Structure formats: structure tokens, C-alpha cells
Amino acid sequence: MNKKTLIILYFTSLLTFGTVGFYLLGGDTWSWIDSIYMTVITLSTVGYGEVHPLSDAAKIWAILIIIFGVTGLGVLIRTFREEFIQLEQYRKNKMIKNISKLKNHFVICGYGRMGAVIAKELQEKELDFVIIEMNDKKVEKIRSKGMFCVHGDATSEETLSAARVENAAGVAVVLDTDQDNLFVTMSMKTTNPELFILSRCSLEDNKPKLIRAGASKVVNPYTAGGHRMAEILSKPQVEDSISVLSPKHAKMNLTLDEISLKNMVKYEGVLLRDSKIREEYDIMIVGIIKNTGESIINPEPDTVLNTTDTVLLMGEVKNMDRFKAILPS
Template structure:
């Protein structure tokens, strides 16, 4: 509707300019360029001097040109502002609708340097996620990247609810301060006790507070950075291999965690009977049992049980096939 109104107003403005130019040519006897110039400076109320002294009729005509032209321009500006506001409202509703449709997604609280990197990693892994950021200066960067986002405070319950905390599989808290991360963790766990929370800790003593708030994993970037640098120094080949399986070297070799559904055809079969190694060329590095047991380098006679999480290494297509096999029968 607003677009049609703007088009109509632009047509009227063009007619005003044409009528003004023609009027000056007839009333004052000016040339086309002089008449056109006088019409433009009159409509825009620029305030430049008259091309030539005007006759009384010319001055009355100029008043009419100013009123008609300025009114039309003001109308166009109002409709353009309306169109901009409506488009933003429509876009925001569309984003909120997409967020409302998410299931088993991840929530990234904070879009600083670390939050931005986390979002890039999740995007590269094709994982659904939504970013919560309250700094307006960073919102444009999030929108430009094409990520779903909410401009709000991640420590507030209503903001987490808008992000779908009740349906989320996990939350990552990388807010500017440890206090905010503690509050975001606590709020998330209160709203959804089952959500898996990973939180950043910077200051000493914050880990204990985050654990009490319910964080499932706590990360200190400085400790991780120091550990990685040391391993690069003393075990460079190991670090290079881990970079490969974590999708950083352009090689189709990945390490994945795959949950086994209780109705999967693999249930109660041994690894040898499942033929995972033979048919998919996948190595099962470890098995996490539902009761918390961890089986490293399982033998070929180890059976696959409901609720197991298989730690597997192999090519992406093979891992996708295994994931589909493990999920068969899932409702």
C-alpha cells in the first residue's frame, strides 16, 4: 500500500515540476533551463536567489509551486518512513516466527569476539541457533551474518523465553562479565533444567559459582589457550590431527558424537555384528553408556545399548549414514 502511495506521489511531484517549468516559461517568458531551475529551488525551498526579478503574477505562481511541491515531498517522506517502519516490523516478526519454530537448537548469549567465533562454528556445523545480544552496535553485524538474533539482555527470563529456552538443547554463556554469565546460567536452568549449559569463566572463583548455578561445563579461555599452545609446542602432530577431525584442515575426516535411539536396529548388537567398521569405514573410538560409564577403545564384542552415545571417527557421509541408522525408529 505504502509503495503504491509513494509511486503516486512521485508522479504528482513530476507533474508539479513540469507544470512549474511550463508556468515560468509562459508567465515570465524564460528559457526552459531557467524555468526548470527556478521550479526546483522553489520546491526544495533551497533559498537561492531568483533567476530574474519576478512579476506579481510570477510571485503568486511561485507561492503555488512551493506549496504544491513541498507538500508532495513531505508526503513522500512520511510514506517512506512508514514503509521503512513496516518493513522492519515485518522482518522482526518473520525472525521471531523462525525462532518460534526452532526445536533442539542452541542459544548463544553474547556476540563479542568469542561469541562471534562460536556462532561461526555452529553455522559451519549446520546447527540451529539464536544469538542474544543487548549491545545495539553489534546487532548490525549479527544481521549481516544472517543469524537469528534477539536484541535483549540474556539474564532476563523473558528474553530467554523468547529465544525458546524451553525447547533448546543447549546454551552458551559468553557475556562480558562473569556475573552476567552466572545469572544467565541460573535463569536458563530455572526455566529449563534439562538444557545443557556451557559457560565462560574469567576470574578465579567463578567456576564454583557457575557450578552452583547449574552450568554443565565451564570454560576458561585463558587456560584452554595456554594448554593448546603448550601442546602445539610439545605435541604438534597431535594438535594437527585434532584440527583435522574438528573440521579445520579441509580434510573429510570428522569426530562426532552420535546418540543411539532405543528402537535403532543396532540395539543389542555387538560392534562386529553391526558391521559399522566394514560397511561404513567408521572407527568407534569410545562409547558413553547411559549410566555414565565410559568405554574407551571398545572391543568388537562390545554391545550397543539404548541411550549409548558413540564417539565415532570417519568421513562426513559415513557419519551421516551412521547417525541415520542410530536414529531409526525415533518418534
């Protein structure tokens, strides 16, 4: 017989004996309803007062009911607490088991502002990933969103092993300090030499150190954000820009830019094949967004360009920069 069944039997017996006791000790003025009511309010200690005046024997009986009731309530609370702990442990074990089965997944070290954005993007793309975080509140938040999370210090080899770094396809190291990012990068590269590691740095001077430690790519969010804002400010036609990274080809330096053709009259009414964008700048137009909202993916060579269009261009960064140089300021 399990503990929950015993507690139910305990309170049922206490309610039964309490009711019978009050009925016998109360005399002719006490009905069964009065006796049940008196037992319930005595057990719950709500203090509503007696149904009828109590004799000395009935008062002693009420004291005993309270003592046994409070004791049983304490056991009940402790049991619920143990059940909750067991449930949490079960959920944790289940998550660890699921994480242990992952292969070619991604690992995010740190759930700060950058880590949260990366996790959201990966979740929207339905990619497998694990977050390593040591802050208790953040761990609860991560798990409440249905994400895999290893609760621990990312600088610990035991934590890295729990996240199955040795089977991962790529890792984003976005901890609070460059020192922690450097240490974790070195540890991960030792664990999996072929691992693609994208690391964050706060100071530009630390970028070469992270690369020497084993980072495949290093991103300074302040520098990258500043460059992007400056570019959009000086070239308003550049509406968005995305770097394209590959875990298997770390030297690939592609960018996908969303650029408006506004004020670029040389492309007004020109066929895509006659625009010479690919031939002159070695970049591809992979999409066109018309001012009506219509999107054309992988447009045909006879597609007509207009200055009201926004084009999606993909190519190497240096080639994209050459094209941006002709954009009107």
C-alpha cells in the first residue's frame, strides 16, 4: 500500500471516529450532520465556533482531533513536497535521456540576450539544440518553453559532456565574459576538434585569442551592430543584411542583403539578364519583392526590374561591398 493511500485512509478514519465521538459525547442535541460539521471545522482549524456547547469530554475529544489532524496535515504536505521533487527529478531525467540521444545538434552556452535570440531562431527552424545555463530562474524559463537545457556551468567538462558536445554540429558560445568564452572554446575544441564554434567577444582585441583557442568564427555584437547601423545610415537602400555561416566551411564569407533599388534609375525597366549585376559584381539576385508585396524567389532572366523593387542579393562580402559602393547616398 503506497503512502497516498495510507494518508487517504488516515483522514477518512479520523473523520469517521471524530464524527462518532462528537455524536456520542454531544448527547441528544447533536445530529449526525452537526457531528460531521464539527469534525471538519476542528480538523481544518478554521475556528468557526462550536455547533452546540461542548462538555468537558467533548472538549478533550476536540483537542485530540486537532492534534491528530495537524499531524496528518504535516505528513500530507511533506508527501506532496516529495511527490513534487520526484516529478521534477523524473522530468529532469527524461530530458537528460532525450539529450543523450541527440546527434548533429547545436549547443548554446549562455541564455543572455544573444543566447535567447539564437535559441528562438533555432526553435522556429525546428532544429535540435541544447542550452547550457547555470541561473536557476533562466533554467525554469527555458524548460517552460519546451527547450532542452543542461543546468550547470558551461566551463565544466561534466556539463559539456551532459550537453553531448562531442556529437554536436555546432556551438554558440555567448557567455557574459570573454574569459569564460575563451575557456569554453578551448574545452570544446579539445572535446571535438572538428566542431564548428561560433564565439562572442566584447572586446575586439580578444578576437584573435578566441580564434587561436579554436573558435571557427568570432562575432562582436557591438562592432557588428555598429557597422550594420552605419551602413544602413549611409546607404538607406540597404534594408537588411544577414551573414551566411557554414559549420563545415568556416572560411566561407557570404552575405544575404535586402537592398532597395530606389533612385537607381539605371535598373528601371531593365531585364534581369541585362542588368549585368551577376557579371559585374559576381553576386546573385535570389529574390525580388515588388512594391505590391509580391515575392519572386529565384527570378527568371526575363524578369523586369523597377526602382520600386527590393532585391535579395547573395554573394561574398567583398563583392557585395563593391555593389553597395554604387548605391546613392
